[in-house]
Amino acid sequence: xxxxxxxxxxxxxxxxxxxxxxxxxxxxxxxxxxxxxxxxxxxxxxxxxxxxxxxxxxxxxxxxxxxxxxxxxxxxxxxxxxxxxxxxxxxxxxxxxxxxxxxxxxxxxxxxxxxxxxxxxxxxxxxxxxxxxxxxxxxxxxxxxxxxxxxxxxxxxxxxxxxxxxxxxxxxxxxxxxxxxxxxxxxxxxxxxxxxxxxxxxxxxxxxxxxxxxxxxxxxxxxxxxxxxxxxxxxxxxxxxxxxxxxxxxxxxxxxxxxxxxxxxxxxxxxxxxxxxxxxxxxxxxxxxxxxxxxxxxxxxxxxxxxxxxxxxxxxxxxxxxxxxxxxxxxxxxxxxxxxxxxxxxxxxxxxxxxxxxxxxxxxxxxxxxxxxxxxxxxxxxxxxxxxxxxxxxxxx
Amino acid sequence: xxxxxxxxxxxxxxxxxxxxxxxxxxxxxxxxxxxxxxxxxxxxxxxxxxxxxxxxxxxxxxxxxxxxxxxxxxxxxxxxxxxxxxxxxxxxxxxxxxxxxxxxxxxxxxxxxxxxxxxxxxxxxxxxxxxxxxxxxxxxxxxxxxxxxxxxxxxxxxxxxxxxxxxxxxxxxxxxxxxxxxxxxxxxxxxxxxxxxxxxxxxxxxxxxxxxxxxxxxxxxxxxxxxxxxxxxxxxxxxxxxxxxxxxxxxxxxxxxxxxxxxx
Numbered sequence: 001x002x003x004x005x006x007x008x009x010x011x012x013x014x015x016x017x018x019x020x021x022x023x024x025x026x027x028x029x030x031x032x033x034x035x036x037x038x039x040x041x042x043x044x045x046x047x048x049x050x051x052x053x054x055x056x057x058x059x060x061x062x063x064x065x066x067x068x069x070x071x072x073x074x075x076x077x078x079x080x081x082x083x084x085x086x087x088x089x090x091x092x093x094x095x096x097x098x099x100x101x102x103x104x105x106x107x108x109x110x111x112x113x114x115x116x117x118x119x120x121x122x123x124x125x126x127x128x129x130x131x132x133x134x135x136x137x138x139x140x141x142x143x144x145x146x147x148x149x150x151x152x153x154x155x156x157x158x159x160x161x162x163x164x165x166x167x168x169x170x171x172x173x174x175x176x177x178x179x180x181x182x183x184x185x186x187x188x189x190x191x192x193x194x195x196x197x198x199x200x201x202x203x204x205x206x207x208x209x210x211x212x213x214x215x216x217x218x219x220x221x222x223x224x225x226x227x228x229x230x231x232x233x234x235x236x237x238x239x240x241x242x243x244x245x246x247x248x249x250x251x252x253x254x255x256x257x258x259x260x261x262x263x264x265x266x267x268x269x270x271x272x273x274x275x276x277x278x279x280x281x282x283x284x285x286x287x288x289x290x291x292x293x294x295x296x297x298x299x300x301x302x303x304x305x306x307x308x309x310x311x312x313x314x315x316x317x318x319x320x321x322x323x324x325x326x327x328x329x330x331x332x333x334x335x336x337x338x339x340x341x342x343x344x345x346x347x348x349x350x351x352x353x354x355x356x357x358x359x360x361x362x363x364x365x366x367x368x369x370x371x372x373x374x375x376x377x378x379x380x381x382x383x384x385x386x387x388x389x390x391x392x393x394x395x396x397x
Numbered sequence: 398x399x400x401x402x403x404x405x406x407x408x409x410x411x412x413x414x415x416x417x418x419x420x421x422x423x424x425x426x427x428x429x430x431x432x433x434x435x436x437x438x439x440x441x442x443x444x445x446x447x448x449x450x451x452x453x454x455x456x457x458x459x460x461x462x463x464x465x466x467x468x469x470x471x472x473x474x475x476x477x478x479x480x481x482x483x484x485x486x487x488x489x490x491x492x493x494x495x496x497x498x499x500x501x502x503x504x505x506x507x508x509x510x511x512x513x514x515x516x517x518x519x520x521x522x523x524x525x526x527x528x529x530x531x532x533x534x535x536x537x538x539x540x541x542x543x544x545x546x547x548x549x550x551x552x553x554x555x556x557x558x559x560x561x562x563x564x565x566x567x568x569x570x571x572x573x574x575x576x577x578x579x580x581x582x583x584x585x586x587x588x589x590x591x592x593x594x595x596x597x598x599x600x601x602x603x604x605x606x607x608x609x610x611x612x613x614x615x616x617x618x619x620x621x622x623x624x625x626x627x628x629x630x631x632x633x634x635x636x637x638x639x640x641x642x643x644x645x646x647x648x649x650x651x652x653x654x655x656x657x658x659x660x661x
Contacts, residue, residue: 001482001585008486018505020532020579021488027570027583087568087588094548094567105571106547195645196541196577349579350661352505 007360017353026345026357030370031081036187036209037337038078038377043184043210044217045071046120046176051247053173059243065390066228067221068127072120073381079112080373084364104190115183123172125150126165128388130157134396146387184213191340198273199280199344204262211255216333218248219326224381226323232391238315245322248329249305256298276351284346284354289339297332301325449601451555455622456595457650458609459632460531462657464616467492467529469511471608471617476512478596478607485509487582489593490533490608495659499523503659530660531617533608534559534580534593535641535649542572542581542592551590557622557650558597563589577642595619622650 008024015024049067051057083089099106129151136147185206191197192205202208222244229236266274281289301324308321342357360366444451475490476483491510497503500522508515511529536559543551543559550565551572561572566589573581573590584591596606600619604610609619620629632654639656640649653660 004585005484005486008484012485018493018507021485021491021507021510022573022579022582024486025582027573082569085569087570087583088566091548091565091567094565098548098565100546100549102544103547103549103571105545105569108547190571194541194545194575196575345574349577350505352503352661 003363007358011356011358014356015353016355017348018350019348019353019355020350023345023348023355026342026355028341028345029085029357029365030359030367031085031365031373033334033337033341034081034370034373035078036184036191036341037216037334038074038081038374039184039187040209040213040216040333040337041220041377042071042075042078042115042217043180043213044215044219045074045221046180046217047214048218048221048244048247050173050177050180053170054177057243059237059239062237062240062392063221063225063244065127065388066225066385067217068120068124069381069384069388069390070221070224070377071217072124073377073384075112075116075120076380077373077377079108080376081370082108084369084373104186104193107186111183111186115179119172119176119179123169123176124388125152126168126172129154129165130162131394131396132388133157135394150387181210185210191344196349197344198271199277199347200340202262202266204258204265208255208258208262211251211258212333212336214251215248215255215329218244218251219329219333222248222322222326223330226319226326228385234391234393236319238318241319241322245305245318245325246309248326249302249309252298252302252329256302273347273351276347276354280343280347280354284356285339285343288335289343292335293332293339296328297335298329301328301332444601447601454556456557456600457536457620457622457629457652458533458595458606459618459620459629459636459638459652459654460533461616461618461632461636461654462528462530462660463655464614465492465529465531466614466616467494467511467515468613469514470611470613471531472510472512474607474611475593478599479594481591482585484585485512487585487591489580489591490531493530493532493660494527495530495657496527497525497657497659499525505659526657528655528657530653530657531608532578532580533651534576535578535647535651536593536595538648538650539646541575541577541645541647545571545575547571558595558600559592560594560597561590561592563587563591566590577645577647 004025011024045067048060049064049071052060052064083092086092095106096109099109132147132151133155134157136144136151139147188206188209191200191209192202194200222241225244226236226241266277304321304325308318313321345355346357347354361368363369469492472488472491475481475488479489481487481489488510491507493505493507493511494515495503495505498520502522504518506515536553536557538553538557540551540553540559543553546552547569548565548567550563550567551559551561553559563584568583568588568590570583570590573583576592581590581592583589596604596608599606605619606617609617618628618632620632621627622629624630629652633652636654638652638654640652641656642661
């Protein structure tokens with residue numbers, strides 16, 4: 001308790017205008033910024049993977065399995081920031097066993113479980129089954145057993161069985177697309193449905209979340225593919241990169257239009273909250289919203305990719321531009337989450353003042369905890385690629 | 398024939414296995430459900446034994462802004478009565494001062510929720526009007542905090558009072574985000590959501606909430622909404638009434654007399 005008081009006391013002096021006394025403590029910190037960022041990557045990576053299976057975009061085949069494993073790694077970690085920020089993590093199970101059906105947040109467990117079990121696990125299993133069986137036949141020792149267990153001891157690799165697998169991968173992907181929309185659209189709804197908060201309360205919120213999720217997912221797979229492939233000593237598939245960058249570009253255009261629409265609508269309607277929100281954007285959020293989210297994370301990558309597409313450029317320049325763009329997009333999307341979550345708590349519901357967010361470094365809800373949680377998916381992805389290598393060359397013909 | 402029998406056996410086995418699996422999966426949910434109803438029953442039993450029947454009441458509060466002198470006794474009494482931490486970040490009730498100047502400038506403050514008193518700022522500007530506004534949980538008829546609570550820890554009782562069951566609260570703070578009035582906080586020691594209960598422990602014993610009890614000018618009126626003889630109904634009859642943020646459709650049960658347009 002004393003730590004909290006020490007943390008809050010200096011904030012008293014930095015308050016601008018009038019805020020309700022209970023609003024001095026800002027409740028959703030960096031962990032809640034991380035949560036929509038992580039689930040966004042899951043949904044985005046999955047949508048990218050589904051382009052291969054449902055929409056038959058052959059060029060993206062090299063990243064299909066990597067995208068699936070990326071989605072899986074981030075999904076495993078996604079509930080951690082939520083859990084760590086609870087006042088009583090040990091009681092979290094109550095959300096599952098006595099959920100309040102009127103609460104958007106209570107549905108989290110069900111949406112999450114559905115997505116993990118019914119979509120990702122199943123699709124990965126059907127996709128890899130034949131390969132795992134063939135790998136385990138050639139291997140010895142612990143690896144053989146791991147693969148045997150992962151394949152759930154199935155042995156049938158007859159043509160009929162493979163056909164069955166393929167059919168189901170497609171069916172699950174088709175179910176998976178609305179599920180991914182549900183997973184992340186729902187996260188947007190958690191914020192968009194808070195009518196007390198004019199910064200969050202918007203019917204566009206779930207859709208904006210969704211498209212920014214797809215943007216971040218594509219960019220993340222692009223970055224991972226571009227880092228991992230040279231490390232493995234392989235050649236980058238430039239056709240695949242071109243296609244990834246194109247999709248990134250198109251989805252960013254949609255995302256940008258949606259955000260612009262949201263902005264125009266707010267300014268044009270000019271409701272009661274407009275003054276304080278305008279002050280918020282031009283002061284506290286200027287760097288993170290206008291500079292990082294809009295210019296660095298959106299306009300610069302869009303312009304760079306557009307220029308590369310218009311003027312035929314050498315592959316090396318293309319690669320560099322794609323890579324830098326994707327990194328900028330990541331920073332931009334993280335900033336988007338920050339501006340929504342933190343920005344929405346910086347102004348008072350009295351519409352008369354602003355507060356500040358002072359990040360703590362240590363403790364369960366601190367900066368270092370967020371860094372650890374952010375690094376976990378990459379470690380999990382590394383382990384997953386050892387068990388289920390997503391590389392084209394280890395695929396059995 | 399034998400083959401047939403063993404096949405039916407297998408079917409039966411599978412069926413009973415699936416049944417067991419379903420029971421196993423549903424058991425924790427059932428237990429959780431039974432546990433929660435059990436707890437409500439014990440609370441109800443206590444209240445009934447003490448002669449309090451929630452169904453017979455519908456509580457609300459009236460606040461006359463013209464009567465409030467900003468002494469902050471209510472905020473002090475509330476903190477003492479309800480063990481609210483003394484630090485200036487946690488309040489179940491507080492008083493705001495509004496000063497509206499002739500040039501259109503508006504200043505609002507509430508130093509330590511009014512407990513420390515209000516400073517007299519010197520200014521050359523001419524005052525148009527000034528007044529104090531006590532704030533408290535509105536015990537909304539349509540409470541957003543109850544709607545969003547993922548575990549149902551915060552609920553509206555049959556007597557209309559919005560309460561928090563701290564044994565259930567997981568500390569997710571969604572209710573704090575959902576409250577349009579800033580009436581909630583996270584208790585720094587229990588790490589669960591906290592708010593005004595209309596001094597529930599007092600009202601079930603036919604006593605007044607602490608803030609109402611101590612108010613020297615009787616700016617606060619507590620009482621029944623459904624009983625004609627109640628002082629609150631008289632308050633509603635004798636005054637022009639406003640509620641906070643009516644556009645949000647929360648339907649507050651804290652009613653203000655002489656509410657100013659600048660109060661949010």
